[in-house]
């Protein structure tokens with residue numbers, strides 16, 4: 001049996017960004033109304049940039065929202081590849097400036113040196129998250145679940161107990177730190193945001209080719225909403 005997967009296709013990326021921001025903002029408002037607080041875990045990379053800019057303008061009580069990352073490249077915020085830098089530059093602006101940000105990176109030589117600290121930081125956040133947003137690479141990775149990753153099996157183990165793991169892989173560039181699959185699936189709402197025909201094809205092929213994203217498609221814990229535009 002596979003996850004419940006709902007596909008939402010849009011004519012262009014701006015329409016997608018608008019609809020997804022509207023949906024996510026509503027989930028955050030509902031969480032605040034129900035629990036007094038909301039948690040949002042976002043992905044890095046290039047795809048979410050427009051969506052972040054739209055979401056940042058959403059009207060809600062951002063002072064009650066905690067934002068963290070699904071994964072991070074092990075670089076400081078002075079590096080253009082830092083996902084934290086992108087989140088600060090694009091999402092934590094305008095109304096969303098009031099949100100609290102919990103980064104995965106800290107100033108340590110390797111993700112392994114910081115792993116206990118980062119795990120403790122993430123474990124302090126409410127579980128489940130209210131909203132988790134995933135992206136996907138052309139190689140079928142999501143979060144930092146890269147094909148051939150050194151901790152891929154541990155990260156994908158549904159009975160794993162660590163929230164955060166380090167990851168090194170040929171396709172990853174620098175060492176990474178990533179939430180585990182069970183920590184990602186512990187979410188009231190789970191989205192995959194992808195753009196382009198190439199990524200649509202990768203997603204369609206994912207289970208047959210056993211790409212890492214297939215682990216999200218095959219689990220039965222958490223329904224997945226896929227937002228796609230050309």
Ligand SMILES: O=C(O)[C@H](O)[C@@H](O)[C@H](O)[C@H](O)COP(=O)(O)O
Nearest residue numbers: 043044045046047135136137143
């Ligand atoms: O830090 C990262 O690289 C991400 O969190 C990663 O999982 C991303 O979502 C995909 O690589 C897609 O990246 P693009 O949107 O740049 O294609």
